[in-house]
Amino acid sequence: MRLSVNIDHFATLREARGASEPEPALFALLAEQAGAMGITTHLRTDRRHIKERDLEIIRKVIKTKLTLEMAATEEMKKVALKIKPDVVCLVPERPEELTTTGGLDVVANRKALAPYIKNLAKGKIRVSIFVDPELKQIQACRDLGAPQIEIHTGIYADLKPGKARDKALADVRKAAEFGDKLGIEVTAGHGLDYRNVGPIVAIPQITELSIGFFIVARTALVGITQAVREMVELLRK
């Protein structure tokens, strides 16, 4: 199981102050050093966290795999073909949302997605699609020739342990088995943390997890003691 660290919210921290720090590319490098096997970023239409300059720098400096999450728009296609991430993960995007709230409706958007995916593939970019754990969506990804999918784990992750969560987990498992049977590489992500990741890791067909918010939030907690100590030390001097 590979971990791809989503660094978006490290950039959110920078944007909260409109400052030049913290530098997302540094976070990406440290994540790699700590064992991450990939870096994921979402370039949103409103550029609320990651910017093109971040992508350009990260593309140059990281040694693992870069996954670019993006909406299937003409603007984003141009960016992707310029930056050349290893993987583009197509996601739905609603301007008012705080985070991606569900998978892409591949069935409904089949016609528009077909040439879009072909263009990216021509540019030697591997295409993944973020989908809800629904077999018809996964079948549509296969029909469009997508070599990879990311199954949305957010529905499972947001539920408390119990019957509804068991059902959501079973849906993810069935979706992973189905994708694998169709010959698609199956990855997963959204809302995963130390507590809920175990049952997802136990699904053998899933090869990679994209985890962001929890890791960035945890970074602040485990780093606060050292950061305050350093400042106190400086004040003492």
Ligand code: PXP
């Ligand atoms: N996968 C996709 C498609 C996402 O949009 C996100 C959030 O940016 C993630 C995975 C990571 O989710 P989280 O930040 O909750 O770990």
